[in-house]
Amino acid sequence: xxxxxxxxxxxxxxxxxxxxxxxxxxxxxxxxxxxxxxxxxxxxxxxxxxxxxxxxxxxxxxxxxxxxxxxxxxxxxxxxxxxxxxxxxxxxxxxxxxxxxxxxxxxxxxxxxxxxxxxxxxxxxxxxxxxxxxxxxxxxxxxxxxxxxxxxxxxxxxxxxxxxxxxxxxxxxxxxxxxxxxxxxxxxxxxxxxxxxxxxxxxxxxxxxxxxxxxxxxxxxxxxxxxxxxxxxxxxxxxxxxxxxxxxxxxxxxxxxxxxxxxxxxxxxxxxxxxxxxxxxxxxxxxxxxxxxxxxxxxxxxxxxxxxxxxxxxxxxxxxxxxxxxxxxxxxxxxxxxxxxxxxxxxxxxxxxxxxxxxxxxxxxxxxxxxxxxxxxxxxxxxxxxxxxxxxxxxxxxxxxxxxxxxxxxxxxxxxxxxxxxxxxxxxxxxxxxxxxxxxxxxxxxxxxxxxxxxxxxxxxxxxxxxxxxxxxxxxxxxxxxxxxxxxxxxxxxxxxxxxxxxxxxxxxxxxxxxxxxxxxxxxxxxxxxxxxxxxxxxxxxxxxxxxxxxxxxxxxxxxxxxxxxxxxxxxxxxxxxxxxxxxxxxxxxxxxxxxxxxxxxxxxxxxxxxxxxxxxxxxxxxxxxxxxxxxxxxxxxxxxxxxxxxx
Numbered sequence: 001x002x003x004x005x006x007x008x009x010x011x012x013x014x015x016x017x018x019x020x021x022x023x024x025x026x027x028x029x030x031x032x033x034x035x036x037x038x039x040x041x042x043x044x045x046x047x048x049x050x051x052x053x054x055x056x057x058x059x060x061x062x063x064x065x066x067x068x069x070x071x072x073x074x075x076x077x078x079x080x081x082x083x084x085x086x087x088x089x090x091x092x093x094x095x096x097x098x099x100x101x102x103x104x105x106x107x108x109x110x111x112x113x114x115x116x117x118x119x120x121x122x123x124x125x126x127x128x129x130x131x132x133x134x135x136x137x138x139x140x141x142x143x144x145x146x147x148x149x150x151x152x153x154x155x156x157x158x159x160x161x162x163x164x165x166x167x168x169x170x171x172x173x174x175x176x177x178x179x180x181x182x183x184x185x186x187x188x189x190x191x192x193x194x195x196x197x198x199x200x201x202x203x204x205x206x207x208x209x210x211x212x213x214x215x216x217x218x219x220x221x222x223x224x225x226x227x228x229x230x231x232x233x234x235x236x237x238x239x240x241x242x243x244x245x246x247x248x249x250x251x252x253x254x255x256x257x258x259x260x261x262x263x264x265x266x267x268x269x270x271x272x273x274x275x276x277x278x279x280x281x282x283x284x285x286x287x288x289x290x291x292x293x294x295x296x297x298x299x300x301x302x303x304x305x306x307x308x309x310x311x312x313x314x315x316x317x318x319x320x321x322x323x324x325x326x327x328x329x330x331x332x333x334x335x336x337x338x339x340x341x342x343x344x345x346x347x348x349x350x351x352x353x354x355x356x357x358x359x360x361x362x363x364x365x366x367x368x369x370x371x372x373x374x375x376x377x378x379x380x381x382x383x384x385x386x387x388x389x390x391x392x393x394x395x396x397x398x399x400x401x402x403x404x405x406x407x408x409x410x411x412x413x414x415x416x417x418x419x420x421x422x423x424x425x426x427x428x429x430x431x432x433x434x435x436x437x438x439x440x441x442x443x444x445x446x447x448x449x450x451x452x453x454x455x456x457x458x459x460x461x462x463x464x465x466x467x468x469x470x471x472x473x474x475x476x477x478x479x480x481x482x483x484x485x486x487x488x489x490x491x492x493x494x495x496x497x498x499x500x501x502x503x504x505x506x507x508x509x510x511x512x513x514x515x516x517x518x519x520x521x522x523x524x525x526x527x528x529x530x531x532x533x534x535x536x537x538x539x540x541x542x543x544x545x546x547x548x549x550x551x552x553x554x555x556x557x558x559x560x561x562x563x564x565x566x567x568x569x570x571x572x573x574x575x576x577x578x579x580x581x582x583x584x585x586x587x588x589x590x591x592x593x594x595x596x597x598x599x600x601x602x603x604x605x606x607x608x609x610x611x612x613x614x615x616x617x618x619x620x621x622x623x624x625x626x627x628x629x630x631x632x633x634x635x636x637x638x639x640x641x642x643x644x645x646x647x648x
Contacts, residue, residue, distance in 0.1 A: 038067045038075035045082050050203060050244035053280035057086050074115070077106035081119055088126065089244075091283035091319070096126060114155060117146040121159050128166050140166060157195035161208050164189035186215070206245045209233050210252070217256055227256060243279030247272050251288070266295070273311070282315045289315060313446045320438060320466065349409060352402055359395065366391075438466060464509060489616050491529040493640045496539075496569055497522040499532070500558055503539040510547045514554070521559040527640035528567050534613040535637075538621070541606040542571045542633045549575030550630075562639060570634035577625040586623050587611035610635075 024044050031037045041063035048056040060082045067076035080103035087096040100123050107115035124140035127133070140163065147159055167185035189211055196204035210233050216226030230249050237246035250272040257265035269288050276285030289312045296305035370388060374381040441461055500520065504511070511518065546556050554574040561568045578586065587607050614621045619637040626632055 033066050033070065035067075035070065035072045035075060038063050038070070038072050038079075041066070042075065042078045042082060045079075049082070049085065050242050051279065052243070053086065053089055055280075056082070060086060073106055073110055074112065077103045077110070077112070077115055080106065081115070081122065084119075084122060084126075088122075088129075089281055089284065091286075093126070093130060097123075100126060113146055114150055114152055117143050117150060117155055117159070120146070121162055124166070125162055128169055133170075136166065154199070154201075157192040157199070157201070157204060160188040160192035160195075161204065161211065164192070164211055189215075202240060203242060203245070206233055206237050206240075206242055210245065210249050214252060217252075223256075227253065238275075243275050244281060247275035247279065247281060247284070250275060254288070266292070273308075277311070283319050286312065286315050286319070310446070313442065317439075317442045317446070320442070349406060352406060356399070356402065359398075363392075363395065435469065438469070460509060467506070489531060489618075491617065491638075492532060493527050494530045494532050494535055495524065495527055496535075496560065496567075497524045497526060499536055500539050500543070500569075503536060503543050506540065507543055507547050514547070514550060514552050516547065516550055516553070517555040519555060519557045519559075521557065522569065523560070526560055526562075526567065529638045529640050530617050530619070531613075534617060538610045538613060538635060541610055542635075544606075545633065546571050546573040546575075549573060551575065554630075565639050566636050567639045568634050568636045570632050572626065572630060572632040574630040577629060577631045578623060580625070583623065583625065587621065 024040055024047065027040055031040060041059045045056045045059035045063065048059065060079050063075060064079035064083070067073070067079055080099045084096050084098075084100035084103060087093075087099060090096075100119055104116065104119045104123070107119060120139045120143035124136045124138075124143060127136035127139060143159055144163070147156055150156065164185045167182065189208060192204065193208040193212070196208060210230060213226045213229040213233065216222045216229070230253055234246050234249035234253070237243075237249065250268045254265050254268035254272055257263075257268060269292055272288055273285045273292065276282060276288075289308050293305055293308040293312055296302075296308060366388065370381065370384045373384055497520065500522065504518065543556075543558075550556055550573045556574075557570075557572040559570050559572075561570070587610070611621055614635055614637075617637060619635055621633070621635040623631060623633045
């Protein structure tokens with residue numbers, strides 16, 4: 001279970017005191033869009049972070065929206081840091097990490113030491129739960145170094161508490177650390193609790209109290225006393241409305257009871273699930289719900305097993321929806337940055353027009369001066385005319401250069417707009433099918449009474465569909481970056497035989513289900529020049545299509561052919577082949593709503609990206625129908641120097 005404490009800096013009196021939420025809400029109702037409004041939204045999000053996670057997310061979205069509109073970067077950074085914590089509680093490590101990094105980059109641009117310190121602390125805790133202990137230690141060290149120059153007690157006491165938390169995490173995992181030892185960790189925890197008591201910070205007092213209770217339990221100094229304290233703190237947290245703290249304490253009590261085979265373990269597990277659902281911490285309760293379901297099912301208590309099975313399916317369905325929506329929101333945020341760049345180009349263009357008009361005004365003024373001088377002295381007029389001629393020639397050169405730059409930037413704007421429209425159309429179609437498959441599987445699990453083996457098989461399919469959807473999403477992001485951020489192709493030596501075996505591992509279940517015969521006829525020593533990630537994307541999609549459209553007990557042939565300095569890798573299946581009407585347009589972008597054949601099911605976007613990647617790598621990709629049945633997809637890339645090593 002993830003524990004992240006103190007996501008925002010508290011100002012003035014401790015914000016956990018009674019009545020603070022109502023005062024903040026009243027103040028926010030009277031405050032229009034302003035930096036003050038953004039700060040209030042972030043503060044309200046902090047208040048609800050450990051009470052009601054969904055409400056916390058709404059306030060964070062408001063804070064981010066207004067901060068971006070006003071250009072208030074400090075408030076935007078605070079909202080990103082809060083979203084990092086939100087997605088950590090949602091068990092979405094990818095978006096949690098991305099928002100933490102966005103917040104850290106903004107704080108670095110602002111030179112905000114306090115913000116950098118807090119974000120480094122959160123990244124340290126993030127890496128601790130990802131079991132990347134070296135990275136966790138580096139970020140916590142950075143936060144501690146920065147904190148030496150700070151005078152903010154809220155940051156200092158939260159940092160000390162999390163310093164102890166990392167020690168406790170290492171203790172439970174049976175891992176020693178050069179960065180944290182027991183003596184310093186206990187001293188940091190004691191100081192944090194003293195500071196929390198002086199500040200009247202209820203959340204920190206609950207958090208540090210639970211950590212001290214765990215020290216008694218896991219340190220085996222006085223387990224009975226530790227359990228008693230933890231039970232009392234859970235009750236206090238429930239009375240004061242700190243749902244997350246009560247859930248956290250209940251989880252540790254359940255773990256302790258289960259480890260010691262005590263009968264009341266189920267009571268604390270059920271309590272933890274109830275609190276998680278009440279506070280919106282659904283994803284964190286999923287492992288416990290699964291254990292309860294398994295226990296009741298094994299003991300033939302069908303009513304309770306059915307209840308927790310329904311809860312488990314509901315959590316998984318909402319988790320998938322949350323992850324999908326969060327990733328789409330992040331894409332929207334990425335596209336907003338692109339729009340800002342376009343607006344900046346428009347601003348530069350308008351500035352150039354103003355400069356041009358100003359230059360024309362200066363030229364007219366010079367002409368007037370020349371005419372006046374003409375009346376005064378003919379000789380000076382001749383000199384000025386000659387000078388004006390030379391200046392006009394330079395101005396003409398400058399104008400031609402400016403017009404050329406304006407034309408190039410207009411062409412860039414048109415290209416970016418066309419790319420945006422194509423991308424939106426592709427995503428709208430090609431994401432719908434895999435997500436509908438996932439929804440169909442979850443509905444089947446929810447509505448039908450299935451055997452355990454059948455449910456396990458469907459869960460495995462659900463995992464496979466989710467992984468494939470995530471691969472498609474990652475590939476789209478990579479494609480976007482290659483189109484927009486000045487992609488430079490650097491070829492490397494790749495071994496297609498090794499890479500294709502890796503790609504087949506992802507499709508192992510599909511191949512087994514269809515009892516396919518895979519014939520890989522590529523020498524292990526064969527080498528070619530390509531970008532490994534781009535080439536592996538092509539392998540995954542061509543293999544996925546071949547497996548998908550192969551009949552049961554069919555054969556799939558993967559072969560290599562070297563011709564001169566080029567090598568061709570082909571993927572042949574025994575499926576129904578490709579619709580001849582689609583064959584010549586297979587790698588082109590077009591409206592696919594009316595298309596039928598091999599491209600349905602998400603292959604459309606994938607094949608377009610494959611074609612784009614091959615173009616960037618100096619290769620080609622093609623598809624043909626086999627004379628008998630099935631089809632063959634193949635690509636051609638340059639052979640690496642000494643690409644085939646002769647066997648000794």
